[in-house]
Amino acid sequence: MDENIIPLIEGILFLSGQPINEKELSNMLNLTVVEVKTALDKLIDIYSEDAHGIQIRKLSNGYCMCTKPELGKTLKQFFTNENKLSDAALETLAIIAYNQPVTKIKIDEIRGINSEKTIQTLLEREFIREAGRLESPGKPILYETTDNFLKYFGMNSLKDLPNIE
Numbered sequence: 001m002d003e004n005i006i007p008l009i010e011g012i013l014f015l016s017g018q019p020i021n022e023k024e025l026s027n028m029l030n031l032t033v034v035e036v037k038t039a040l041d042k043l044i045d046i047y048s049e050d051a052h053g054i055q056i057r058k059l060s061n062g063y064c065m066c067t068k069p070e071l072g073k074t075l076k077q078f079f080t081n082e083n084k085l086s087d088a089a090l091e092t093l094a095i096i097a098y099n100q101p102v103t104k105i106k107i108d109e110i111r112g113i114n115s116e117k118t119i120q121t122l123l124e125r126e127f128i129r130e131a132g133r134l135e136s137p138g139k140p141i142l143y144e145t146t147d148n149f150l151k152y153f154g155m156n157s158l159k160d161l162p163n164i165e
Helices: 005-016 022-029 033-047 069-076 087-099 104-111 116-124 147-152
Strands: 054-059 062-067 128-133 141-145
Touching: 005 022, 005 033, 005 062, 022 033, 022 062, 033 054, 054 147, 062 069, 062 147, 087 104, 087 116, 087 141, 104 116, 104 141, 116 128
Parallel strands: none
Antiparallel strands: 054 062, 128 141
């Protein structure tokens, strides 16, 4: 394997801001999926060492670069509250995560309050997305979580959500 592949994939992951899967990297770099997977495994090993503050994470539909969870508490003090989610946003996200795809009507019913502004904020921050429409009168929009949701909460997939008792 060409040693230039690893820093190239590292640079792509750093700049992308979005998860990228093996097939996409393979097409971008004109490499086989096996070559890309080998390079990604090498990067994961490199960044797993304690000397690094970032890691390469495999999410449900690709790989991304993010900070290590154990540094979160310290790193948070360097950023303003604009990255924090309100209690309303956290509550709405939990409802969507556990009930997806779900309509605004169902979210409002569970919360007992209008969630329109909260849903709009979550859409703008790309924590949720429209997942189609329910086949019922009025055809209400269905919402589901995104990879940004998984990344923000340090999960690889929705299977990592805590069980509801």
